[in-house]
Amino acid sequence: MSDSKTKKIKKIAVLTSGGDSPGMNCAIRAIVRNSLKNDIKIYGIKRGYSGLIENEILELNSSSVGNILQKGGTFLQSSRSAKFLEKKYRKEAVENLYARNIDALIVIGGDGSFNGALALKSEFDLPIIGIPGTIDNDILNTQYTIGFDTAVNTAISAVDKIRDTAHSFERNFLVEVMGRNSSAIAIKVGICTGAENILLPNEDLNLEKIANDIKRGIRRGKRSSIIIVAEGTTPGRSYEIAQKLEEGFELSSKVCVLGHIQRGGSPTASDRFIATKMGVEAVNSLVNEEYGKVTCWNQSKIEMRDIEECAQKADINLVTDKDLAELLSI
Numbered sequence: 322m323s324d325s326k327t328k329k330i331k332k333i334a335v336l337t338s339g340g341d342s343p344g345m346n347c348a349i350r351a352i353v354r355n356s357l358k359n360d361i362k363i364y365g366i367k368r369g370y371s372g373l374i375e376n377e378i379l380e381l382n383s384s385s386v387g388n389i390l391q392k393g394g395t396f397l398q399s400s401r402s403a404k405f406l407e408k409k410y411r412k413e414a415v416e417n418l419y420a421r422n423i424d425a426l427i428v429i430g431g432d433g434s435f436n437g438a439l440a441l442k443s444e445f446d447l448p449i450i451g452i453p454g455t456i457d458n459d460i461l462n463t464q465y466t467i468g469f470d471t472a473v474n475t476a477i478s479a480v481d482k483i484r485d486t487a488h489s490f491e492r493n494f495l496v497e498v499m500g501r502n503s504s505a506i507a508i509k510v511g512i513c514t515g516a517e518n519i520l521l522p523n524e525d526l527n528l529e530k531i532a533n534d535i536k537r538g539i540r541r542g543k544r545s546s547i548i549i550v551a552e553g554t555t556p557g558r559s560y561e562i563a564q565k566l567e568e569g570f571e572l573s574s575k576v577c578v579l580g581h582i583q584r585g586g587s588p589t590a591s592d593r594f595i596a597t598k599m600g601v602e603a604v605n606s607l608v609n610e611e612y613g614k615v616t617c618w619n620q621s622k623i624e625m626r627d628i629e630e631c632a633q634k635a636d637i638n639l640v641t642d643k644d645l646a647e648l649l650s651i
């Protein structure tokens with residue numbers, strides 16, 4: 322390939338990688354349509370980096386992305402590829418692009434996917450653009466990632482329903498939300514549902530405080546409570562917490578693990594809008610020969626940042642927001 326700094330882009334490929342998120346389809350649609358408008362051929366890679374290694378690449382046209390805007394998931398499908406961590410497979414992957422004269426790649430995904438893109442940039446000088454897509458909203462230097470708003474709204478609507486039965490039966494509930502290392506969903510859902518407590522992934526559990534908070538609520542007439550638990554590295558950990566509250570503090574709780582329901586569903590207006598803007602700007606950036614960037618969303622607009630600054634997790638936290646939740650849950 323010629324020097325990526327001076328190359329005029331004629332063929333772009335796009336893939337979605339890692340945990341899928343609602344709104345990814347909107348970004349793909351915008352990429353396809355804006356590429357075609359710029360007389361650039363556009364290719365979709367199936368199943369993320371796995372499909373790139375296995376040469377599952379198809380040319381897309383305008384109607385390939387018709388009627389997908391409102392659909393959750395990603396029509397290109399996704400994967401977490403262990404093989405792609407090895408350079409020999411990355412070489413195979415990039416050769417599949419060269420074989421079709423594809424000269425740039427757009428990667429929609431989280432920090433792990435950006436690390437893969439960064440490797441392609443540094444090892445093969447491949448022009449790449451990253452688009453932040455994960456329900457976790459935990460990528461450094463962007464205030465927003467595609468799918469977060471939909472996931473939060475899905476979780477809020479579930480917690481509202483749980484509130485109804487919690488109140489009717491005078492019960493405590495532990496509602497577990499997604500977020501392996503990310504607090505973002507837990508905190509936003511906790512604040513928006515008036516949760517009595519929020520347990521973050523990386524903090525030490527203070528069961529005595531949790532129990533005292535609930536008992537204080539009961540003394541002043543509260544008949545039910547909701548605790549939002551971020552799943553952390555052990556999805557389902559709420560069952561163990563419930564057991565400890567029962568054994569140590571005679572507090573019985575019901576558990577509801579929301580799980581992958583948070584990853585699906587039709588994207589909200591915010592996710593559709595931001596994903597569309599990101600998709601358009603990803604192509605514009607390649608047309609303008611500005612490579613190695615990420616379409617960050619800061620101060621309500623796109624800000625192109627170097628991928629090196631974004632290939633990391635950020636726990637956009639939110640300690641102050643957790644304080645806010647506590648302040649209001651007394």
Ligand code: F6P
Nearest residue numbers: 339340341455456457499500501
């Ligand atoms: O994509 C992010 C995420 O949904 C996290 O919130 C969650 O911890 C993880 O992915 C679950 O991954 P998997 O779908 O591979 O179980």
